[in-house]
Amino acid sequence: MKALSALGYICRAAPQEAEWIRAARTEWRTQVSPSTRDESGYWVMVADASTGEEHDLDAHRLAMAWIYGDVVHHDPERRQEGDAFGLRDRFRAAVPLVAWAMVATIELLNFIRVLNEAGMLQLRQEVFGEQVALKSTVWEEPAEMYYAPVGAQPPSLANSPMPEGWLPLSKTTDLSIFRHLIAGQLLHAERSPSMTQLPSPEEIEAARTPAGGWKRDQLAAWGVPWPPPKGWKDELAERWEAARQDGAPPPLI
Structure with missing residues (x-):
């Protein structure tokens, strides 16, 4: 509507173009x-x-x-208002509106092109040729990857030297250091000799202290952070069982 308002002002002295714009504004508003x-x-x-x-x-x-509830997830009130009707009714109503808006936008763009070629608009040619969509969504780019402990100072500029503590990621890097109890192995390798074995549920229980807890260094050996998060035993047990069923040694990931 803002674009049509601007065009209406520019074409106010051109009856034919002004009539088209008025009709387009009415249709858009409706x-x-x-x-x-x-x-x-x-x-x-x-x-x-x-x-x-x-x-x-x-x-x-x-x-x-x-549009704003199911797709954009921006307006929960609109989404809640249409919840009783189901996804199919919401989608069925949106299809003709979205299709119309696409066609009408192309029509408006073509109208602007005609006005620009006729000299009624003075738009830079770049606005018609600037790339706004990717022709391919698959690409490869060579890159160097570095890693550092959490909290390390990041580089200040793209071409500045890597700060202290950053190391290059290469084929010889021990990928077992990229692990998280909940998220799992962040970078995967077929086999890493330094990966610690997952404890079985029996081994977890056997490692209890006389007070009924677990030592901090024992949890660290299993890859459990301190203080241990809720559900850590179940997480280790599930991973141990999954590895056992796969027939492979249960590594700590």
């Missing part, structure tokens, strides 16, 4: 922000026979619930 339920095209009414709860929503509000 499609994007209908003032009545009839303008939205149709509406849906549902009722729950067991509770007697009823809901009534027009197609435009259903479409907005899908």
Whole structure:
């Protein structure tokens, strides 16, 4: 609507172009922000026979619930408003609105191109040729990777020397250092000789102290941070069982 308002001002002295812009503004306003339920095209009414709860929503509000609730996850109130109608009704209402907006935007772009070629607009040519979409979504780029302990000072610039504590990641790097109790192995290798064996549930229980807890160094050997997070025993037991079923030695990942 802002683009059409600007075009309307620029073309105020050109009757034919001004008429097209007025018609386009009316159509955009009706499609994007209908003032009545009839303008939205149709509406849906549902009722729950067991509770007697009823809901009534027009197609435009259903479409907005899908766009801003299901897709963008920006407006939980819109999403909640359309929840009773289900995903299919929300999607079905959004499809014609999104398709119309795409076609109407292309039409508006073509109109702007005509105005620019006729000299009624003075737009830089770069705005028509600037790349805004990737032709391919698959690519490879050579890169050097470095790692450092948590809290290490990062480099200040892209071409500045790596600060103290940063090491290059190479084929000889022991990948077992990239592990987290909950997230698992962050970088995988087929086999790493330094990876500690996972304890079985029996071994975990056998390692209890007389007071009923576990020593800090023992937990560290199992890859458990201190203080141990909630559910750490179950996590180790699940990983031990999964490795056992795979027939492989259960490494600590």
